[in-house]
Amino acid sequence: MNETxxxxxxxAICVFARDGVAxxxxxxxxxxxxxxxxxxFRYFKNKNELLRRVVARCSESFExxxxxxSFETRADLRRTVxxxxxxxxxxxxxxxxxxxxxxxxxxxxxxxxxSLFIESSKPARQKFIAYLQAAQKRRLVRRNLDVTxxxxxxxxxxxxxxxxxxLTEAVYRNEDYVKTCLELFFKGIEA
Amino acid sequence: MNETxxxxxxxAICVFARDGVAxxxxxxxxxxxxxxxxxxFRYFKNKNELLRRVVARCSESFExxxxxxSFETRADLRRTVxxxxxxxxxxxxxxxxxxxxxxxxxxxxxxxxxSLFIESSKPARQKFIAYLQAAQKRRLVRRNLDVTxxxxxxxxxxxxxxxxxxLTEAVYRNEDYVKTCLELFFKGIEA
DNA sequence: ATTTCATGCAAGTATGTACTTGCATGAATG
DNA sequence: CATTCATGCAAGTACATACTTGCATGAAAT
Numbered sequence: 001m002n003e004t005x006x007x008x009x010x011x012a013i014c015v016f017a018r019d020g021v022a023x024x025x026x027x028x029x030x031x032x033x034x035x036x037x038x039x040x041f042r043y044f045k046n047k048n049e050l051l052r053r054v055v056a057r058c059s060e061s062f063e064x065x066x067x068x069x070s071f072e073t074r075a076d077l078r079r080t081v082x083x084x085x086x087x088x089x090x091x092x093x094x095x096x097x098x099x100x101x102x103x104x105x106x107x108x109x110x111x112x113x114x115s116l117f118i119e120s121s122k123p124a125r126q127k128f129i130a131y132l133q134a135a136q137k138r139r140l141v142r143r144n145l146d147v148t149x150x151x152x153x154x155x156x157x158x159x160x161x162x163x164x165x166x167l168t169e170a171v172y173r174n175e176d177y178v179k180t181c182l183e184l185f186f187k188g189i190e191a
Numbered sequence: 192m193n194e195t196x197x198x199x200x201x202x203a204i205c206v207f208a209r210d211g212v213a214x215x216x217x218x219x220x221x222x223x224x225x226x227x228x229x230x231x232f233r234y235f236k237n238k239n240e241l242l243r244r245v246v247a248r249c250s251e252s253f254e255x256x257x258x259x260x261s262f263e264t265r266a267d268l269r270r271t272v273x274x275x276x277x278x279x280x281x282x283x284x285x286x287x288x289x290x291x292x293x294x295x296x297x298x299x300x301x302x303x304x305x306s307l308f309i310e311s312s313k314p315a316r317q318k319f320i321a322y323l324q325a326a327q328k329r330r331l332v333r334r335n336l337d338v339t340x341x342x343x344x345x346x347x348x349x350x351x352x353x354x355x356x357x358l359t360e361a362v363y364r365n366e367d368y369v370k371t372c373l374e375l376f377f378k379g380i381e382a
Numbered sequence: 383a384t385t386t387c388a389t390g391c392a393a394g395t396a397t398g399t400a401c402t403t404g405c406a407t408g409a410a411t412g
Numbered sequence: 413c414a415t416t417c418a419t420g421c422a423a424g425t426a427c428a429t430a431c432t433t434g435c436a437t438g439a440a441a442t
Binding site: 193195226227229230233 | 418419420421
Binding site: 017018019020021022023097100101102103104105106107108110113114117118142145146148149150152153155156157159160161163164166167168171172176177179180181183184185186187188189190 | 208209210211212213214288291292293294295296297298299301304305308309333336337339340341343344346347348350351352354355357358359362363367368370371372374375376377378379380381
C-alpha cells in the first residue's frame with residue numbers, strides 16, 4: 001500500500017459517500033485524488049474492486065474504533081451505556097455521509113453492507129449485550145427486558161439521529177437528541 | 192392521470208427503490224411497466240420529472256396514511272404511543288426498500304427527501320408532540336423530558352429497525368424489536 | 383551514466399443511457 | 413366510413429462512462 005493508492009482510496013471514500021456507488025465515477029475519484037485516471041486503473045483492476053477496497057478499509061477502521069470499547073464490569077450501568085454510545089457515535093459522526101449513503105445501498109450490496117455495519121461492530125455489540133445481561137442478573141436491569149433488541153434499539157436511535165440530521169438540524173442540536181436517547185434508555189432499562 | 196401513466200409511475204417507484212436514483216434506467220422502468228420506453232417519455236418530460244413525480248406521489252401517500260392518525264386526548268398514554276407507532280410502522284413496512292434507498296439519497300436530493308420524510312409526517316408528528324406535552328402537564332410524563340427529541344428518538348428506533356432489517360432478521364423478528372422499542376419508550380417517558 | 387519505475391497525457395474503444403424522430407397499427411369515436 | 417389518438421417499434425443522436433494502449437517524462441536507484 002503506497003502513498004498514491006492511499007490517496008486514491010481516500011478520494012474514493014469521499015466520492016462514493018457523496019455520489020453513491022452508481023453515481024461515483026472513476027474520473028471524479030481520480031480528480032479528487034489529484035491523480036490521472038489511468039493511474040487509478042493501474043492500482044485497482046476496476047471500479048468494483050475499488051468499491052470492495054473502500055468498504056474493506058472502512059470496515060477495518062470501524063472495527064478498530066469499536067475494539068477500543070472496554071466495558072469494565074466494575075463500572076456502573078450508566079457509565080457503560082455512555083461508553084457504548086460514545087464509541088458508536090464517534091464512528092457515525094466521523095462517517096456521517098458514508099454511513100447514510102451505504103445504508104441506502106443495502107439492497108444493492110448486501111454483503112458489503114453486512115461487513116460494514118454488522119461484522120465491524122459485532123465484538124463491541126456482543127460485549128455490550130453481555131454486560132447488560134450481567135447487569136440484569138445483578139438486578140440493575142429489568143428482568144423482562146430483551147437485552148439484545150434493547151441494545152439494537154439503542155444504537156438504532158443514535159443511528160437514525162445521525163442519518164436524519166440534515167432534516168432535523170433546524171429543529172434541535174444533535175447533542176440534545178443524543179442526551180434524550182441516553183435518558184430514554186436509562187429509564188427504559190432500569191429495574 | 193390515465194392508466195398508462197399510473198402504470199409507469201408505479202413501476203418507477205419500484206425501480207427507483209430497488210436500483211437507486213442513479214442506478215434506475217428509463218428502459219428498465221418502461222420494461223417493468225410493460226410499456227414502450229418512448230411512451231414513458233411521452234408522459235414524463237425526462238427522468239428527473241419522473242423522479243419528482245415519484246417522490247410527490249409517495250409523499251402524498253405517506254401524508255394520507257399519517258392523516259389517519261387521530262390522537263384522542265381521552266385515550267391513555269400507552270394507547271396513544273401505540274397508535275403513533277402503528278401508523279409510523281405501516282408507512283415504513285409498506286415502503287421498506289423505498290425508504291431505505293431514499294434516505295440514502297439524502298445527500299444528493301435534500302429537497303425531495305425533505306418532502307418525503309418531513310413534510311409528509313409533520314402533522315402527525317406535531318399532534319403526537321402536542322399530546323406528549325399535554326400528558327406532561329397532567330404529570331403522566333416526566334417533567335424533565337424534552338418531548339420533541341423524545342418523539343423523534345422513538346420514530347428513530349422504529350426507522351432504524353426497518354432500515355437495518357436485512358442485517359438483523361437472522362437474529363430476531365422485527366415484531367420483537369418493535370415491542371422492545373415500545374417498552375423502552377413507555378418506561379423512558381413515564382413520570 | 384544507465385536503467386528502472388511511477389506517473390502523466392492523448393487518444394481511442396466499447397458500451398450504456400437519456401432522449402428523439404418518423405412511421406405503422408389498431409381501437410375507439412365522430 | 414373517416415378521423416383521431418394512444419401506443420408500439422425501429423432507428424438514430426449525443427453524451428458519459430469504464431477501461432485500454434502507447435508513449436513521454438522525470439525522479440530515484442544502481
